Amino acid sequence: MSAYLLRRIGTSIIVLIGISIFMYLLLHVVFPSPARVALGLRANNAQIAAFNKANGYDRPVFDQYLTYINGLLHGNLGYSYAENQTVAALFAERLARSIYLSGISLLLAILIALPLGIFQAVRRNSLGDNVATSLAFILYSMPSFFLGLILIQIFALSFPILGFEASQSTSIWTVIGDWHDMLLPILTLVLITVANFSRYMRSSSIDVLAQDYIKVARAKGLPERLVLTRHMARNASLPMITLIGLFLPALLAGNLIVETLFNYQGLGLLFFNSLQKEDYPVLLAYTLLGAVFVVLGNLVADFALTVADPRIRLA
Amino acid sequence: MATGQASLPPLDTTRAPEGGEVGAVQSGWRLALREFVRNRLAVVGVGILLFFVVFCFLGPFFYHADLLDVSLINAHDPPGAGHPLGADTQGFDVLGELMKGGQAALEIGFFAAFVAITIGALVGAVAGLAGGIVDTVLMRVVDIFLSIPFLFVVLILASRYGASVLSLSLVIGGFSWQVPARLVRGEVLTIRERDFVLAARTAGSGRWRLIRRHLLPNSLGVMIVNVTFQVADAILAVAYVGFLGFGLHYPNLDWGDMISDGVGYMQDGYWWLIYPVGVCIVLTVMALNFIGDALRDSLDVRLRRR
Numbered sequence: 221m222s223a224y225l226l227r228r229i230g231t232s233i234i235v236l237i238g239i240s241i242f243m244y245l246l247l248h249v250v251f252p253s254p255a256r257v258a259l260g261l262r263a264n265n266a267q268i269a270a271f272n273k274a275n276g277y278d279r280p281v282f283d284q285y286l287t288y289i290n291g292l293l294h295g296n297l298g299y300s301y302a303e304n305q306t307v308a309a310l311f312a313e314r315l316a317r318s319i320y321l322s323g324i325s326l327l328l329a330i331l332i333a334l335p336l337g338i339f340q341a342v343r344r345n346s347l348g349d350n351v352a353t354s355l356a357f358i359l360y361s362m363p364s365f366f367l368g369l370i371l372i373q374i375f376a377l378s379f380p381i382l383g384f385e386a387s388q389s390t391s392i393w394t395v396i397g398d399w400h401d402m403l404l405p406i407l408t409l410v411l412i413t414v415a416n417f418s419r420y421m422r423s424s425s426i427d428v429l430a431q432d433y434i435k436v437a438r439a440k441g442l443p444e445r446l447v448l449t450r451h452m453a454r455n456a457s458l459p460m461i462t463l464i465g466l467f468l469p470a471l472l473a474g475n476l477i478v479e480t481l482f483n484y485q486g487l488g489l490l491f492f493n494s495l496q497k498e499d500y501p502v503l504l505a506y507t508l509l510g511a512v513f514v515v516l517g518n519l520v521a522d523f524a525l526t527v528a529d530p531r532i533r534l535a
Numbered sequence: 536m537a538t539g540q541a542s543l544p545p546l547d548t549t550r551a552p553e554g555g556e557v558g559a560v561q562s563g564w565r566l567a568l569r570e571f572v573r574n575r576l577a578v579v580g581v582g583i584l585l586f587f588v589v590f591c592f593l594g595p596f597f598y599h600a601d602l603l604d605v606s607l608i609n610a611h612d613p614p615g616a617g618h619p620l621g622a623d624t625q626g627f628d629v630l631g632e633l634m635k636g637g638q639a640a641l642e643i644g645f646f647a648a649f650v651a652i653t654i655g656a657l658v659g660a661v662a663g664l665a666g667g668i669v670d671t672v673l674m675r676v677v678d679i680f681l682s683i684p685f686l687f688v689v690l691i692l693a694s695r696y697g698a699s700v701l702s703l704s705l706v707i708g709g710f711s712w713q714v715p716a717r718l719v720r721g722e723v724l725t726i727r728e729r730d731f732v733l734a735a736r737t738a739g740s741g742r743w744r745l746i747r748r749h750l751l752p753n754s755l756g757v758m759i760v761n762v763t764f765q766v767a768d769a770i771l772a773v774a775y776v777g778f779l780g781f782g783l784h785y786p787n788l789d790w791g792d793m794i795s796d797g798v799g800y801m802q803d804g805y806w807w808l809i810y811p812v813g814v815c816i817v818l819t820v821m822a823l824n825f826i827g828d829a830l831r832d833s834l835d836v837r838l839r840r841r
Contacts, residue, residue: 231675238679246688250695361767361821363774366794366813369801377801473686477775481798491687492779495694503691510684518682 225523232519239511240292243504244285251500253277258301292508298501302494307505310490316392318486322475325406329413330464334457336414337421338448341429341456352418359415364474368408368481375404386484405482409474413467420463425456458529465521468514567756570833580825587819591637600631603786611800614807621807624796629807633815636790639783640770640819643704647772648765650708652758655715660746660754662716663723674720681713686775693781700783703776707769715761722754756834763827767820774816790816 255268255277263271272278276287291298297307340349359367376384383401387394395402428434429452437447472488479488487506494502526532571577609626612618620629662673692706726732727750735749751758776782777791790812797808 231678234675235678235682238675239682242679243683247691250691357821357824358817361771361824362817363771363778363791363813365775365778365791366809366816369794369798369809369813373801469682469684469686472684473775476686477778480779491690495690495779495781498695503687507684507687507691510687511682514682514684 224526228519228522232515236512236515239515240289240508241285243508243511244288245281247500247504247507248281248284251498254301254500257498297505297509300494300499300502302497302499303502307502310502311487311505311509313390314486314490317395317484318475318479318488320392320396321402321405321409321479321484321486322471325409325413326464326471328406328410329417330460332410333414333417333421334453334460337418338425338453338456340418340422341425342448344426349422353422356415356418359411360419362412364408364412364477365481367411368404368478371404371408384482386479386482388483388485390485405478405484408478408481409471412474413471416467416470417460417463421456421460424459425452428452428456431455454528458525461521461525461528465518468517469510472510472513567830567833571829574829574832576825577829580822580829583818583822584826587637587815587822588641591634591641594634595631598630598634600628600634602627602631602635602788611803611805611808613805620811621805623793623808624800629793629811632788632793633790633811636788636793636812637815637819639700639787639789640773640816642700643707643773643789644766644770644823646700646704647708647711647769648762650705651712651765651769652715652762653712654709655712655761656719656751656754656758658712659716659719659721660723660750663720664727664742664746664750670720673716677713677716680710683710685710686772689772689776690779690781693776698776698782698784700787703773703782704769707772711765711768715758715765718757718761719751719754722757723750726750726753760827760831760834763823763830767823767827770816770820770823 253268253272255263255271259267259271269278276284279287288298295308297311299305300307300310303310336352340352343349372384375382382403384404385401386405387398387401389395389398434447434451437451438444442450475486476488476491478484479486480492483489490502491506493499494506606622606626609618609622610624612622612626614621618628618630620633623629623632658673658677662670688710689703689706693703696702727745732745732749735745740748773782773789774791774794777789777793778795780792780795782789782792793812794809797805797812800808
């Protein structure tokens with residue numbers, strides 16, 4: 221067990237190093253120096269060369285990469301010349317809002333998708349199952365911005381009970397309390413995520429229901445409620461742990477779209493604004509942090525699975 | 536899936552002996568086709584997809600819309616005579632735009648999927664056949680690319696270098712080959728132990744010939760299934776990129792771009808700027824997902840049983 225964990229951590233570190241090299245090189249090719257952004261369009265070549273020399277952008281790429289990584293490890297994410305702030309400060313302002321939006325959406329999606337999948341498996345091919353499957357199929361094929369627009373149309377324009385723009389407050393506590401404006405962005409992410417998860421939960425529950433231990437539990441006269449809660453729910457949820465880990469990149473992307481659509485001042489919207497301003501230090505830092513988040517998320521998911529499922533004892 | 540298996544003819548007695556890959560593969564394909572056609576959703580999916588191919592590529596020959604000259608006098612015309620689906624902010628005909636945007640979506644979707652499956656199949660086959668250190672290194676590379684948030688990189692490249700059908704296809708395909716690489720590697724790992732591969736090796740086949748003649752043709756099932764989902768994902772990715780404003784530019788356009796143009800006019804009730812496009816995206820992607828699911832049911836299971 222511990223050997224497996226160590227090896228898994230080792231590969232994760234190698235993958236992280238690979239990601240950082242790849243992303244740094246890519247962004248370096250795309251955008252070698254922020255001189256134009258920093259000095260403005262009227263800067264001449266001599267000024268740009270002087271800027272590059274002063275800030276180390278004339279050094280070999282690998283040298284710059286090492287400096288950047290060294291900074292990253294010490295909490296220095298780079299400097300955004302377009303915003304005249306450190307990237308870390310920009311992120312710190314918005315991090316809590318993005319964590320709140322993604323976190324509560326993921327949590328609600330799991331709380332809905334697991335029981336829904338079990339229900340669909342138990343009542344297989346019933347009317348409820350078919351309706352849920354069809355809805356999931358439509359939502360699964362729907363770009364999240366289109367779903368968001370439909371929800372805005374229904375709940376904010378046709379029946380104006382909710383806001384069409386997310387909360388603009390700078391205080392995270394006000395944002396959390398502002399259900400009127402936060403419900404639609406959260407609902408958009410939740411619906412898309414539930415559509416993804418419930419399909420897997422349904423098929424995983426169907427697999428578990430066919431197992432012998434379910435037959436034994438039923439044969440010994442256990443009430444169906446206990447069969448489902450004690451024997452089935454936990455076993456059927458196991459594959460979901462891996463799935464949630466694999467879903468993290470999609471969650472980040474969903475965040476980007478939903479934050480842009482609802483003008484929610486989180487990291488996704490920051491990324492979108494930085495794209496328009498060609499603010500590459502922010503883009504690099506956010507993509508890298510996103511990748512680190514994905515790797516760590518998958519690592520945690522793997523560990524959680526070995527804890528939750530005693531049958532997994534990989535050497 | 537369970538009912539599908541029950542209705543199958545006794546497969547094991549009719550299969551050709553291993554080694555004659557042509558005979559065995561053909562009978563498998565025919566059975567798979569029969570199973571596929573029996574799946575109602577699959578037929579619906581093929582129907583919808585064919586409709587969109589005809590609508591987008593042949594439609595413009597019969598329905599002429601001027602998508603080049605701005606005509607502000609027609610801007611935001613509601614659906615009616617002259618503009619069956621209304622006109623957009625520049626006075627362009629929405630129905631004509633749907634066709635043109637659909638061309639871009641389908642072209643990028645299929646081309647990106649082709650790029651992804653080509654890279655993925657090569658990486659997977661090489662990794663699976665070579666094994667050892669090559670396999671380890673390639674699979675770590677796959678891990679690296681799996682962890683990089685796909686949409687972010689596509690957006691960075693599209694915003695920097697501008698988007699065209701070719702560039703978007705290359706970028707989207709170039710960052711979505713990881714899953715096919717894993718799938719093909721998995722197939723190759725089992726196929727390479729089979730007797731016909733041993734026979735081919737004994738007959739003196741080199742590695743490249745093994746990959747080309749034996750390993751890839753026998754992994755075709757998983758590849759076809761995956762391509763379908765790749766097309767669906769690529770069409771969604773194009774829609775996202777277009778919606779965020781980094782998609783194709785005038786005189787070209789894509790579906791996501793059309794929706795983002797209409798967002799500002801939702802409060803004015805210009806529904807024809809958003810919903811027809813949105814429905815087109817959903818229907819196309821859903822059709823591809825139907826086809827992919829049905830293909831997986833008919834091909835994948837059979838290949839594993841063989």
